[in-house]
Amino acid sequence: MDRTSIKKWLKAPDKMGQKYSLWAVYFCTGCGIIEVPPVITSRWDAERFGVIPAATPRQANLFLITGYVSLKTLKAIIRTYEQMPEPKYTVGFGSCPINGGMYWDSYNTIKHLDKYIPVDGWIAGCMPRPEAIFIAVTHLWTMIDKGMAKGYIKYREKYKYYRQNQEKLFGKLEWPPLYPIDKNEEIQGKTDQDG
Amino acid sequence: MKNKLQVKKGSFLKPFKAIKYLFEKPVTLRYPFEQKEPSPRYRGFHLNDWDKCTGCGNCADICPNEAITMVEIPEIKPKPGEKNERPQIDYGRCCFCGLCVDICPPGSLRLSRDYFHIHFDTETFTLLAKDGKTDKEHFLCAEEYSIFQASLTHRKKNNEGFTSDLKYSLFEPERVPMPQVPPEKRKLSFIEQVLGYSDEEAKKEALRCLECKLCEDACPAHLKISDYIKAIYEGRPDESLKKIFEDNPIPAICGRICMAHCEEVCSLGKRGEPVAIRWLKRYASDAIKDYKRTLGLKPARFTGKKVAVIGAGPGGLTVAYFLRLKGHAVTVFDSLPGGGGMMRIGPPLYRLPIESIDKDVNYIASLGVEFKFNITVGKDILFEDIYKKYDAIYLGIGTTVSRSTRVKNSDKAYPALLFLRENKIGKGIKVGREVIVIGGGNVAMDVAREALRLQHIQYPGEKVVTKTVSLEDWDIMPATKEEIEDAKAEGIEFNPGWGPKEIKVEDGEVKGLLCMKVRSVFDEQGRFNPTFYEDKQMFLEGDMVIEAIGQAPDFSFIPKELFDRLEFTPRRKVKVDENGKTSLPKVFAGGDIVNLNLDAVTAIADGKRAAEGIDLYLRAN
Amino acid sequence: MRTERELELYFGPQHLGMVGNFSITLQVEGDKIVKASANPGYLHRGFEKLMEYRTWIQNFPMVCRINVIEPDSMEMVYAMAVEKLAGIEVPERANYIRTIVLELSRLASHLFGCWAYANMLGFDTVAQWAMYHRDLILDLFEELTGARVYHIYIWPGGVRRDLPEGFKDKVLNTLHTIGSCIPDYDAAFFNNRLFYKRAKNIGKITREEAKKLGATGQVLRATGLKYDIRKINPYAVYDKLDFEVPTREDGDAYSRIWVVRDEMIQSVHIIMQCFEKMPKGEVYNRVPNPFKWKVPAGETYVRVESSRGELGLYLVSNGENKPYRVHFRTPSYPHGLIILEKLLENASIADVGNIMISLYVVAPEIDR
């Protein structure tokens, strides 16, 4: 550990803690999940980066959206995402969540994931290689350091719109809103301390 | 058998064998400190060589995800027959299948072994594909490159991955061979050299076309090439012919002698052989015996206007055809006994049989165009009379006077046009045993090959030889490659890089040609201005010399007071506006007297333009 | 018939015991499952509809995406169907290469299954080995095809590129590495008493029942029926190769995984034989221009033995440049939808993952 990183630890221990213990939700959302088992097992060993799969979303703060997202999965993703404690980060894998990818004309997959939940980073590829996943993790570190990975804050602030978009697809959602929708402005005020 | 399959209950202790792996080297790759190179065939982000890319857009068409869009790049000045569009790839769509690589005809699109792009902004995921050659900024050498910054704009140089291979390409690089009469046989007579495709062959050849439409831009007349080829592939030559007739009313002629500018730019020709567009047009016109019934076109109601067309060459025929369809009365004057103009006398019979010309001309005549053959304007009928009698006049007179080398004794040489004309529609000419043809253009090739055939006919079994002398060396010889190859195959001798100095004459008989070595053909400004090494000389023996070094138009039929008002461009071509109209009132012009491109299809394009101009003009008045 | 003690339990898609994006609704009474109903569709993309919108060649990068674990058999079945409809011949060497690729991918898929199953039963060490060895095979695929997962390699007319230089040695090296670990696998996993205890009599199905429910693949072979499409309807060059169809008698999870183990060994033998017998020559007969290619009207049903059972493709062409109807018969379809439901009845909740993975249910294949 060199001086800069000690400094960082002293300055913002919470950020450093979050950075080096990214626990991923155990949720195989799409075909990109096929590269996750190699990543978390011995050949590539994601634990060196502090990434391990967590049993439930309550224990996790990293959500890997691995590939295309069908409507049914999106519902599960939203629920899982809302269950995760803050701070939480999402990473979109591959082409499909960015702009539809292979399934750009499918009636059952969504084309832009960031219309429904915030996404902090995207990895190009179909599928992304394990190496790209690691580099993505290092990028996420930098973003956390610089305070750029603020997807969850955005979700809180603009929850009204996210919920709107979600309900455009599913009709009325069966679970209650995560944040009070009418008092959007109030929430915005106190975001900074939480970040 | 049963025993073998009996289930063993296994052991509790044996599994501890696995402990031995504790003492072995771990298999973990300590990435990113220990890096693993992707394989040489890896399919990563795209590379595109902008110099090779033609902008044909096949990659965009084949992409299953519509990830590729062709973006116009204003900075690129496209070469003729290319577009200034380049593929832009959306990595929010791309599935890295590499179909775009396998369809890329010039092989400019490749996939690299870069695959890192991690970003929080989805708009960074589109990329105008370039490679290290054109883009020095974003392609870095190994020292500057770091995988932690790697992205679409921070890439490794020379990191080629999946590249195109002709053997496995999605297009067929080789043409369906055209059945031809072998050289030994064809040089003995004027039998048509190319036999034409059968239905099967035509379909197979039409199947090769990728529909990128580069050819349609290159064709002076902008024929709807990919459409008519598609119709041939679908087994409907009638449909194909209809498409052709929208822009070109003489397919039987054009399908044989067109210079095929389209084939020069065909994207398949970048690495393989271009689609045989000309032969397919010929197939369409040959497959339909009766144009009139197939096309079913009728002239519009008579407008009351009369148009005179002087010259029944390709341009004149086109004007006549289109104006007649628009309902005007058209009269065509020509001094030859039949239609076709230069096509009738120029191309030898083995390339363009008279029947094919007549097929096109007769169809146009059947629409109600009046042809007056064997009438020389200025001699049999005065231009002034025509000028008074008709509402509009089209000059499609072409170049009818052969140029001469003007070397010593050049009056003993035959002009090429006289030679060709006499052979085809005149009394015929007795050729010598050793013929020398001066010139390196297509006319020279025609003359030489025709002379060779005449030699074989007139001196059967004897030793005869035809030689050509041209200023230009092999690389800049103006004749098409195909022609040169055919001529060589028939045994014509070439002497490129030599200029004529003197025709040796003894007792009034030609004995040969004295030549000088050419120093350069063009001067520094690129103008034609040959210089010679006076000391390097060569004597070619021969008893007949034909000059085929170009032709000039003959305007002598136009009265002086009118001719003086006719404006010319600096390069001695008739000046016309965008409607084909000359400076003389109600006179339009096109073809060789207007264009620098001396070929039939340009004349057709001019004719089409003039027909529209004349129609506009007539309707306005 | 619902008693008061019964309650409904949603199992998946986000659940530790679930491999893949799949869910099951369980009616449980205490620990016992009364009724299970599978709830697929989390990965439904409407492939068969999308393929009707794409040309014959454009579909070729599509098909492999249906099953991420074993994309090659998908490519194979599509290529076979198109070749049959369009009457395209495949060069002999290409057939050998196809067989090698198919067997390598079977090996990779089975190792993935071993990973999942070992993980599920708590044999983490074996799981790590299996995943490592699968990764070695993916390296081979990368060398051969240019991608780790979606190979897009077997296409109508042959294969996309010839074998790269030195590929044979690399394959044999890798197979040797994996093969030398088989005793370790056996000791630590297959012959482990704990494994026996955890897998024996779990998810048991009789042969009659399996046939009735449309089982294929190891689910059927574990009940003792020698049913293998490579033997019945040989494709590629399987009729020229010498291999066995391993079976077991009991029809439970333990037997299924043993069948998988034996199949892996057969796969290795097949690959070795292919390299021995492979002739030299062309590997690709060019298909017509993709923009104009029209496949003659007709219909066909072709099937191959994928790593999980019968993979079929019903393909209809109406003579256009696009397929008229595509329908994949995927092996996981009956396994995951009715056999799973059947086996889960009266099982305990703890065994759900165990049974599901032992059936080799691959969710994207069901949903398509």
Next chain:
Amino acid sequence: MDRLKKEITLIFKHIGITVTKDGRLVINVKKEDVLNILIFLKEKGYDHLSLISCIDWIKEKEFELVYILTPYSEKAGKGHIILKTRISRENPEFKTVISIFKNAEPYERELHELFGIKFKDHPRLTRLFLERDYKIPPFRKDFDTREYVKEVFEKIPFVEDINENRKRT
């Protein structure tokens, strides 16, 4: 296969049978005969229902149901049988074949969902794959998925755009 063909033509009337070159049997039957012929074929050893598929012949306004049968044991033969029948497209209804082949259940459920074919006596014709409601079942030929994507997914705005009133491409 030829023997089987003879046997079938003896028992059933008005059916079209062809044996293809590669030893497949293609049978076209009226919809009333399907169940009987399935029972017959099952007894003859074609005891594995590989697939039930459906083709939407929109021009002829008909659905074609396709049953593909293969034998489990090699004794019955090596090929497979494609059994086809047509039902009307306006009112797509058919009888379930679960009583003969138990594994028909999910296939019929799928066809019900994706083509809108009702199978009488099917125990659970519930949703299988889909989440949203579709006016036209999505696998029918008149359902244009590209149109649908434009109408549904592309109309949903980006969250950033709602506030800033900009349009992302």
